[in-house]
Amino acid sequence: MSEAxxxxxxxxxxxxxxxxxxxxxxxxxxxDVTIGNNCNIGDHVFIxxxxxxxxxxxxxxxxxxxxxxxxxxxxxIGPNVAFTNDxxxxxxxxxxxxxxxxxxxxxxxxxxxxxVSIGANATILCGLTLGKxxxxxxxxxxxxxxxxxRLVYGCPARMNGYVNKRGEVLKxxxxxxxxxxxxxxxxxxxxxxxxxxxx
Amino acid sequence: MSEAxxxxxxxxxxxxxxxxxxxxxxxxxxxDVTIGNNCNIGDHVFIxxxxxxxxxxxxxxxxxxxxxxxxxxxxxIGPNVAFTNDxxxxxxxxxxxxxxxxxxxxxxxxxxxxxVSIGANATILCGLTLGKxxxxxxxxxxxxxxxxxRLVYGCPARMNGYVNKRGEVLKxxxxxxxxxxxxxxxxxxxxxxxxxxxx
Amino acid sequence: MSEAxxxxxxxxxxxxxxxxxxxxxxxxxxxDVTIGNNCNIGDHVFIxxxxxxxxxxxxxxxxxxxxxxxxxxxxxIGPNVAFTNDxxxxxxxxxxxxxxxxxxxxxxxxxxxxxVSIGANATILCGLTLGKxxxxxxxxxxxxxxxxxRLVYGCPARMNGYVNKRGEVLKxxxxxxxxxxxxxxxxxxxxxxxxxxxx
Numbered sequence: 001m002s003e004a005x006x007x008x009x010x011x012x013x014x015x016x017x018x019x020x021x022x023x024x025x026x027x028x029x030x031x032d033v034t035i036g037n038n039c040n041i042g043d044h045v046f047i048x049x050x051x052x053x054x055x056x057x058x059x060x061x062x063x064x065x066x067x068x069x070x071x072x073x074x075x076x077i078g079p080n081v082a083f084t085n086d087x088x089x090x091x092x093x094x095x096x097x098x099x100x101x102x103x104x105x106x107x108x109x110x111x112x113x114x115x116v117s118i119g120a121n122a123t124i125l126c127g128l129t130l131g132k133x134x135x136x137x138x139x140x141x142x143x144x145x146x147x148x149x150r151l152v153y154g155c156p157a158r159m160n161g162y163v164n165k166r167g168e169v170l171k172x173x174x175x176x177x178x179x180x181x182x183x184x185x186x187x188x189x190x191x192x193x194x195x196x197x198x199x
Numbered sequence: 200m201s202e203a204x205x206x207x208x209x210x211x212x213x214x215x216x217x218x219x220x221x222x223x224x225x226x227x228x229x230x231d232v233t234i235g236n237n238c239n240i241g242d243h244v245f246i247x248x249x250x251x252x253x254x255x256x257x258x259x260x261x262x263x264x265x266x267x268x269x270x271x272x273x274x275x276i277g278p279n280v281a282f283t284n285d286x287x288x289x290x291x292x293x294x295x296x297x298x299x300x301x302x303x304x305x306x307x308x309x310x311x312x313x314x315v316s317i318g319a320n321a322t323i324l325c326g327l328t329l330g331k332x333x334x335x336x337x338x339x340x341x342x343x344x345x346x347x348x349r350l351v352y353g354c355p356a357r358m359n360g361y362v363n364k365r366g367e368v369l370k371x372x373x374x375x376x377x378x379x380x381x382x383x384x385x386x387x388x389x390x391x392x393x394x395x396x397x398x
Numbered sequence: 399m400s401e402a403x404x405x406x407x408x409x410x411x412x413x414x415x416x417x418x419x420x421x422x423x424x425x426x427x428x429x430d431v432t433i434g435n436n437c438n439i440g441d442h443v444f445i446x447x448x449x450x451x452x453x454x455x456x457x458x459x460x461x462x463x464x465x466x467x468x469x470x471x472x473x474x475i476g477p478n479v480a481f482t483n484d485x486x487x488x489x490x491x492x493x494x495x496x497x498x499x500x501x502x503x504x505x506x507x508x509x510x511x512x513x514v515s516i517g518a519n520a521t522i523l524c525g526l527t528l529g530k531x532x533x534x535x536x537x538x539x540x541x542x543x544x545x546x547x548r549l550v551y552g553c554p555a556r557m558n559g560y561v562n563k564r565g566e567v568l569k570x571x572x573x574x575x576x577x578x579x580x581x582x583x584x585x586x587x588x589x590x591x592x593x594x595x596x597x
Contacts, residue, residue, distance in 0.1 A: 009409055009426075011208055011224055025409055025426045026442070028208075028224045028242050038491050043426050043444045043462070044225070046242045046260050056491030061444050061462040062478075064242070064260040064278045074492040079462045080261075080480045082279045082320035084337055088366040089316050093237050093255030094273040096364035117487050121480035121521040121539075123320040123338030138482055139521030139539030139553060141320075141338030141354075155338060155354040155539075155553040165494035167486040210407055210423055227407075227423045227441050243424070245441045245459050263441070263459040263477045279460075281478045281519035283536055287565040288515050292436050292454030293472040295563035322519040322537030340519075340537030340553075354537060354553040 018055065036073070060120070068109040068126065075112050078120035078138060083110060085126050113148070117167055122157075133194065135163050149194045164194055217254065235272070253313070267308040267325065274311050277319035277337060282309060284325050312347070316366055321356075332393065334362050348393045363393055416453065434471065452512070466507040466524065473510050476518035476536060481508060483524050511546070515565055520555075531592065533561050547592045562592055 004017040009025040018037035023029060027045040035041065036055035046064040047053065053065070054073035061079045065071065068085035086106050090097035100106050108126035112118070116130045119138030130136065134146045137153025137160075146152050151161045151169060162170045162177055164186055170177035176197065177186040185197040203216040208224040217236035222228060226244040234240065235254035245263040246252065252264070253272035260278045264270060267284040285305050289296035299305050307325035311317070315329045318337030329335065333345045336352025336359075345351050350360045350368060361369045361376055363385060369376035375396065376385040384396040402415040407423040416435035421427060425443040433439065434453035444462040445451065451463070452471035459477045463469060466483035484504050488495035498504050506524035510516070514528045517536030528534065532544045535551025535558075544550050549559045549567060560568045560575055562584055568575035574595065575584040583595040 026225050026243070026424050040489075040491075044243050044261070044424070044442055044460075056489055058489040058491070062243075062261055062279070062442070062460055066278075074489045076487050076489040078480070078482070078487060079464075080279055080320075080460070080478055082277070082337065084277070084319045088334075088368075089275050089277065089318070090314070090364075090366045091239075091255055091257040091273045091275040091316075093239075093257070094314055094364070097366065100365065115488070115492055117489075119487070119521075120482045121320070121478075121519070123318075125337055135486075138480065138523055165488075165492070166498065167488045167495065169486075225424050225442070243442050243460070261442075261460055261478070265477075279478055279519075281476070281536065283476070283518045287533075287567075288474050288476065288517070289513070289563075289565045290438075290454055290456040290472045290474040290515075292438075292456070293513060293563070296565065299564065320519065322517075324536055 024061075042079070054114070068107045069112065070109065071112045072114045072116070074115045076117040077112070078118055078122065080121045081118050082121075082123045083126070084108075084124065085110070087126060115165060119153075132192070133163065133165050133167075135167055148192055149188060162188070162194070164196075223260075241278070259319070267306045268311065269308065270311045271313045271315070273314045275316040276311070277317055277321065279320045280317050281320075281322045282325070283307075283323065284309070286325060314364060318352075331391070332362065332364050332366075334366055347391055348387060361387070361393070363395075369393075422459075440477070458518070466505045467510065468507065469510045470512045470514070472513045474515040475510070476516055476520065478519045479516050480519075480521045481524070482506075482522065483508070485524060513563060517551075530590070531561065531563050531565075533565055546590055547586060560586070560592070562594075 004021045006012050006023045007025045010023045011028040013031040014033045016034040020038040023041045024043045029047045030049040032049040033047050035053040039057045041059050042061035044062045048067045050067045051065050053071040056074040059077045063081050066085040069083045092101035110126050111129040113132040115133040118136045122136050122140045124142045130146045131148035133149050135151045140153045140157040141155040143156040203220045205211050205222045206224045209222045210227045212230040213232045215233040219237040222240045223242045228246045229248040231248040232246050234252040238256045240258050241260035243261045247266045249266045250264050252270045255273040258276045262280050265284040268282045291300035309325050310328040312331040314332040317335045320338050321335050322340045329345045330347035333349045339352045339356040340354040342355040350362050402419045404410050404421045405423045408421045409426040411429040412431045414432040418436040421439045422441045427445045428447040430447040431445050433451040437455045439457050440459035442460045446465045448465045451469040454472040457475045461479050464483040467481045490499035508524050509527040511530040513531040516534045520534050520538045522540045528544045529546035532548045538551045538555040539553040541554040549561050
């Protein structure tokens with residue numbers, strides 16, 4: 001496939017959609033959105049102006065990506081995941097709230113780093129960073145930053161272990177990690193890179 | 200703007216939409232719905248017949264507003280918020296449940312009062328009243344009435360403090376409240392109105 | 399009604415939709431889907447290829463039914479309920495995950511048995527069976543099998559009692575159950591059938 005595939009029932013108002021990317025039915029991509037190559041954007045997805053989506057990203061159905069949410073390469077956003085971009089939302093038409101919505105100071109950004117997986121129906125509060133390759137369990141409510149390669153879940157989401165790039169849950173053994181099925185060993189370098197150890 | 204703006208991909212079956220109200224793409228507003236002035240109705244929203252939405256309301260994407268849910272002026276409904284209108288839902292085609300769905304006795308109403316904010320992906324059980332200007336945290340499951348000006352969150356949602364009309368969290372100091380940044384003082388009159396105290 | 403009713407704004411790519419079934423606006427039913435008779439498929443629903451939906455099923459708005467999810471007769475799926483079909487999702491374009499998505503071994507099935515009710519915005523992890531006529535409370539996160547006729551709710555969902563076919567909560571009295579309003583008595587046979595006792 002040499003171009004993007006835009007479903008005839010998708011509403012796409014940007015031209016910045018990469019090669020090999022699919023946009024499915026009833027999705028709405030606003031203008032001034034950039035989407036990389038080889039992404040899969042599901043039915044009923046909405047992406048707001050000024051959002052940048054990386055390469056190889058999967059966004060399942062029913063997700064709205066608001067301005068201020070950055071979606072890095074190869075991440076997976078499950079169905080009905082809810083992002084936010086305002087810690088104290090009020091209707092901007094409310095007299096007491098109007099002044100707050102004059103500029104963009106209310107906007108609180110969120111970073112979904114490379115390779116992150118967010119399970120179905122999770123809620124991601126704003127002003128947070130989801131670290132590389134972390135996994136958020138389905139139905140979780142994320143209220144704090146998640147460091148790289150962690151598994152978190154629950155309401156609110158709590159640390160429940162470590163994963164590798166494949167998303168497999170690892171067992172901690174002393175200062176390193178083991179994938180129980182394959183027996184492969186890993187080390188987490190600088191709390192930033194989970195590297196497989198060669199025997 | 201002197202009229203409503205209806206996106207060409209919205210499906211609007213009522214004529215009772217107020218001046219200055221926007222309805223966005225893939226939204227479906229049924230007949231016998233009334234929406235006030237200066238509202239913002241997001242993509243993929245559904246509003247069922249007999250619902251009344253006040254003035255200045257914001258409904259973000261992916262929300263379904265069922266018959267029995269009343270949305271008062273200046274409220275904010277976050278993305279993917281789920282309303283309900285039946286405490287014990289069964290498929291009405293099920294033989295054992297059919298008799299229950301003959302009339303409307305199964306319908307349990309919900310009131311979203313003036314100025315309320317409901318965070319993204321929250322679930323609102325039915326038969327409840329969300330009091331004026333209360334704030335429901337993102338991802339919460341609301342199972343009880345919320346008094347005015349309260350902040351609630353969690354699954355199930357619990358009281359976690361007080362807010363003012365702007366949605367700012369207040370600190371309780373004796374019998375009144377202080378907004379920590381501005382230093383403004385407030386009193387909650389009759390558990391119904393949060394008034395700023397003039398020094 | 400002698401045929402299915404397909405809303406003009408629905409996108410229906412299968413011909414296997416039963417008599418008396420309604421499919422509403424902005425819903426997308428893919429090819430190789432089978433839907434039984436007398437179902438009600440709400441706005442913004444998505445049903446993926448190879449899914450089979452029984453007779454008399456109600457699927458409310460905003461639900462995506464993925465391959466691997468089986469929806470049996472007379473079940474009720476609330477609005478924005480999220481199903482899943484992969485325990486460890488990664489974007490299939492991620493190099494480390496690609497091999498996993500070659501076949502279908504990643505696919506973990508879910509069974510929604512006859513007469514089940516799933517409340518609004520609940521999240522259903524995969525590889526699970528929801529037993530006949532069980533009720534899942536709104537906003538719950540279901541992480542384990544649910545036996546028949548149970549009421550479960552919470553995050554994660556826990557057992558909180560028993561229901562009858564009508565969805566009414568029963569009171570346990572010794573070895574049988576009583577519906578407090580009607581006074582009817584029930585016995586749960588073989589943990590599989592809740593039968594009314596004739597006096």
